[in-house]
Amino acid sequence: MNDTMKLEVRGEVDAFVAEVERRLADLTAEERDELVGGLRADLSERLADHDGPEPAEQVLGDPASYAVELRTAAGFAPVMAPRRERRPVALVVGELLDAARRTWVELVDKVPGSPRGFLESLQPAWWVLRAWVAWMVLQDMAHPYVSYGVGWALVLALLVVGSVQLGRGRGAIARVRGHAAARLVVIGLNVLAVCLLPPMVDKARWSTADQVLDDMYSEGAGEELPGLSYDGVQLTNLFPYDAQGRPLTGVQLFTADGRAVSVDDSLAEEDGSEDGIEEDGMSWVYPWLSNGSPRFNVFPLPVGPGDADLWERDPDAWSSPTPPRLPAFPFAAAPEVVLPDGGPAVEDSADVPAR
Amino acid sequence: MDTTQLLKGVLDLAVLAVVEDEDGYGYDVLRRLRSAGLGDVGDASVYGTLRRLYAAGALTSYVVPSDEGPHRKYYGITPGGRDQLKRQSEDWLHFSAAVTTLLSGQEARA
Structure with missing residues (x-):
């Protein structure tokens, strides 16, 4: 026994052990340690004991067959299964x-x-x-x-x-x-x-x-709302005032090319029971007449109750107990207005039809 | 006759017998086996057997560090290992006696 003898581990032994270890890669770390834990000491001692002329590699032999022998004796499969888990x-x-x-x-x-x-x-x-x-x-x-x-x-x-x-x-x-x-x-x-x-x-x-x-x-968006509208909202009526601020009735409106500026005659609005025209229900604007034909471009338009059942104007409205009436103007008088040159261009605007 | 095959069957028994009296490390065990006359035994077989007996609980192992070289791994026998040694020794003695008797009978006839 040479427990106390100094053991020199040679490079060949390290290489040999590494080769053997490589062939034990499938074992757990514990199993591997158990197998090669003392191997460097054992092999180094065997080399030291050997006194022949052969080089170290030859004495140690083939690491592959050594690993096979080691695995078999230890109770493992002789050769590591290649990638057996994949x-x-x-x-x-x-x-x-x-x-x-x-x-x-x-x-x-x-x-x-x-x-x-x-x-x-x-x-x-x-x-x-x-x-x-x-x-x-x-x-x-x-x-x-x-x-x-x-x-x-x-x-x-x-x-x-x-x-x-x-x-x-x-x-x-x-x-x-x-x-x-x-x-x-x-x-x-x-x-x-x-x-x-x-x-x-x-x-x-x-x-x-x-x-x-x-x-x-x-x-x-491309289509225009039918009839008269302002800021995208259809209007049912207009209230004109003259330059002195007095209310005007029977004002006919036309565009530059002579078309009548009419309200959408299909519109009715919920009645606020203003003027006592209708307590509750819908009120309709009624047209002025020109030679018997209705004109919806004359302002303000008279307002009266409709036929509650048919949801339309009452054809006999003017002969009913509550005929259409001109609605109240929003102001009794509007501010007076003048042109920059001092006066209204058209002087006879004072000819207001009586209300 | 190639004794390698014979050895395989009794290597456990031989290794247990070698470490029964005194703990030993791998190469030490190998040397003791060889000096006992089992010259054909391979060192890897001995080291593997030590590991297997250890895993089976027949041996304990401990590491002795060395300042001047690689540490050594010592193996010692456990009570379980002694039982196994006793059983297998008996088996071997019966077996070898039978074979010996068989062979000596043949020798006598020859």
Whole structure:
């Protein structure tokens, strides 16, 4: 025993132990320590004991076979299983998927009327549909609305091609299909597409509705409100005053090109029971007459109750107990106005019809 | 005759026997086996066997640090190891006696 003898660890021993250790990589740290813990001392001592002319490497021998011997004697598999934990996972997943598919096919085949053929015929429709879902998701990520521009149409076309090729098992995109991980990804994407289908359909519907509304609004903006309006609100009456601020009645209004400036004769307004014309209900403006034909461009227009049942003007209003009357002016008198040159250009404006 | 195959069957027994009286480290155990006449035993087999017996609870192990070199890992026998040694010794004695008897009978006839 040379417990006390100084042991020199040579580089060859370190290299040898490292090589052996490399072949124990599948063991736990504890198992490995147990096996090589005393190995450097043991091998160094063996080298020191050896007094032949052979080089150290030859005395130590082949680390690979040494590792095999060590593993076998210690009760482990002779050789480290290469990547034993990775392959089986993929294999197991693949087998599980195959089994699930077989079970599904068997289940479907039990239903009478060969529904499998029917479902398989529907597959292409699903390939296109899932491409559309993906397209909608992309749109959703890009902006809050749905665009039907050329660029997006191109994206949709590419997605459809990719999805169909994947479904048919053709092209570069389908080359990954055999791998368990790729199969899981495809299954996950399909499930996701199914889940996202309802919200995307909903989004498409809303976006279409929005578009219709937008169109309506833009049409509405271009379209003028019928009759007389001010600040975007239709008017039912006007109250003219002359330059001295006195109320005027029977004032006819025309545009520069001679068209009558009339109120929208279909308008009625909730009556404030002003002038006691109507206690509650709707009041209507009644036209002035010109040779028997109604004029709605003469102000102020008389106001009276309508036919409550028919929701229209009462044709016999003027002979009713409460005939239409000229409404009260907002002010008894308006401020006096003058032109910069001192007076009204038209002098005879004082000729006000009596109220 | 190649004694390697024979050794494999009795290496546990031989190693237990070697450390029964005195604790030893790997190379020490190997040297004792060789000086006892088991010259064909490979060192990796001995070290692996020590580890397996330790894992099975037949041996204890402890490290003796050294200032001047790599530390040494010593193995000692446990009560469980002694039981195993006793059982296997008996088995071996029966077995070897039977084989010896068989062989001596053949020798006598020859």
